[in-house]
Amino acid sequence: MDEAEPRVPDPTGLPEPPHAPEAPTSDPKDPKEPPASPEPPTTPKPNESAEEKDADTSSPRETSRSDQAVDEEAVADEAGTDRRTDDDVHKKGDRGTFPVDIEIGGETVRDRFDRWDPERLAMPRPAEPEVSNAHPGERTEASDRPSLDVRTGVAYIAANKDTRPWLAPAADCEPIVQSVYASIDQSEGHGHIRHGAMGSDDLQARRVAFNEDPAQTDPVKREAGVDGLDQTKQHYCGKDSTRVHDATALAAVYVMAAEHPKVRAVLDGPFDENVQPRDLVVPIRDLLGPDGHEFCSGFRLKDWPEAKSVRKEWLQAKRTGSDLSGLREPEVERIPTFEGGDIKIVFKRNVEAKRYGIYTLFPRPFEE
Numbered sequence: 001m002d003e004a005e006p007r008v009p010d011p012t013g014l015p016e017p018p019h020a021p022e023a024p025t026s027d028p029k030d031p032k033e034p035p036a037s038p039e040p041p042t043t044p045k046p047n048e049s050a051e052e053k054d055a056d057t058s059s060p061r062e063t064s065r066s067d068q069a070v071d072e073e074a075v076a077d078e079a080g081t082d083r084r085t086d087d088d089v090h091k092k093g094d095r096g097t098f099p100v101d102i103e104i105g106g107e108t109v110r111d112r113f114d115r116w117d118p119e120r121l122a123m124p125r126p127a128e129p130e131v132s133n134a135h136p137g138e139r140t141e142a143s144d145r146p147s148l149d150v151r152t153g154v155a156y157i158a159a160n161k162d163t164r165p166w167l168a169p170a171a172d173c174e175p176i177v178q179s180v181y182a183s184i185d186q187s188e189g190h191g192h193i194r195h196g197a198m199g200s201d202d203l204q205a206r207r208v209a210f211n212e213d214p215a216q217t218d219p220v221k222r223e224a225g226v227d228g229l230d231q232t233k234q235h236y237c238g239k240d241s242t243r244v245h246d247a248t249a250l251a252a253v254y255v256m257a258a259e260h261p262k263v264r265a266v267l268d269g270p271f272d273e274n275v276q277p278r279d280l281v282v283p284i285r286d287l288l289g290p291d292g293h294e295f296c297s298g299f300r301l302k303d304w305p306e307a308k309s310v311r312k313e314w315l316q317a318k319r320t321g322s323d324l325s326g327l328r329e330p331e332v333e334r335i336p337t338f339e340g341g342d343i344k345i346v347f348k349r350n351v352e353a354k355r356y357g358i359y360t361l362f363p364r365p366f367e368e
Contacts, residue, residue, distance in 0.1 A: 153179030242298030
């Protein structure tokens with residue numbers, strides 16, 4: 001489920017990631033503990049499931065919105081959100097930090113981070129160094145692929161976090177977390193953009209209330225409902241907007257998913273460009289442990305599906321400058337818990353590489 005004029009995206013629907021900057025010649029300093037920061041879901045793809053299109057897509061049916069301002073504080077009050085500034089939500093300890101030393105399935109999450117390989121999820125990795133001083137058979141830091149990936153990933157985050165704000169929450173995390181984020185960002189997926197740790201809760205509440213896309217970096221276009229990943233479309237959100245609001249936890253979801261048997265069955269299976277794999281759901285506890293649901297959050301429209309019509313009517317009236325006094329305004333509520341919930345994983349076809357990969361993923365609350 002951002003500042004200067006965004007570039008028109010390529011046909012994949014995502015802004016082209018910048019080239020990875022040159023890796024620093026020395027190891028990055030140990031960063032601070034990652035701050036708890038509550039991200040912003042999905043652009044419609046021809047190969048997405050019907051459920052995904054309704055729950056997390058853009059819709060060409062919506063018309064452009066007017067420039068009339070929305071009372072954000074009133075929205076926050078109704079949604080029960082905390083009206084915190086971005087500085088507030090990035091403060092350490094706000095919601096706690098995901099513990100990478102917890103054990104899941106007999107191994108710690110850190111163990112999985114240590115053997116992270118982006119190619120297992122069909123994601124790009126930093127380029128090989130142009131020059132190496134290593135002698136044949138000698139293992140040095142420069143010839144150590146994981147160490148190089150980490151250094152290059154840290155450099156990538158540092159160079160791009162200001163223009164690609166969804167990377168900013170990872171900047172204070174451990175180097176390996178930054179490396180994971182860098183690979184995700186250079187792939188064609190967007191789980192870290194709409195469903196990660198970027199920004200405050202208000203972004204999620206306004207997404208589901210007013211179809212405002214957190215991935216849209218231009219605030220005027222965001223309020224106008226322009227999709228952030230495809231500037232030619234109006235953004236559409238389904239009945240809820242959810243995310244993993246801690247950067248380390250989101251990176252852990254990808255790292256753990258890379259080794260999960262269900263995910264591997266899809267990614268290691270035979271590729272057919274005419275076949276789109278079914279969406280997959282994995283319990284949150286399988287990927288983040290028994291308390292992993294505490295790192296998931298989101299909002300939903302009250303009284304769905306009636307609320308869908310209420311929102312559509314209200315937005316159409318607002319965009320045309322009509323009188324809103326007699327109309328019911330969209331109402332949202334915080335999802336109380338994600339305990340017992342799952343992570344939904346949506347796959348993509350990479351025809352060029354003849355492989356399947358992860359297009360997006362996001363948490364879903366348990367529903368009886």
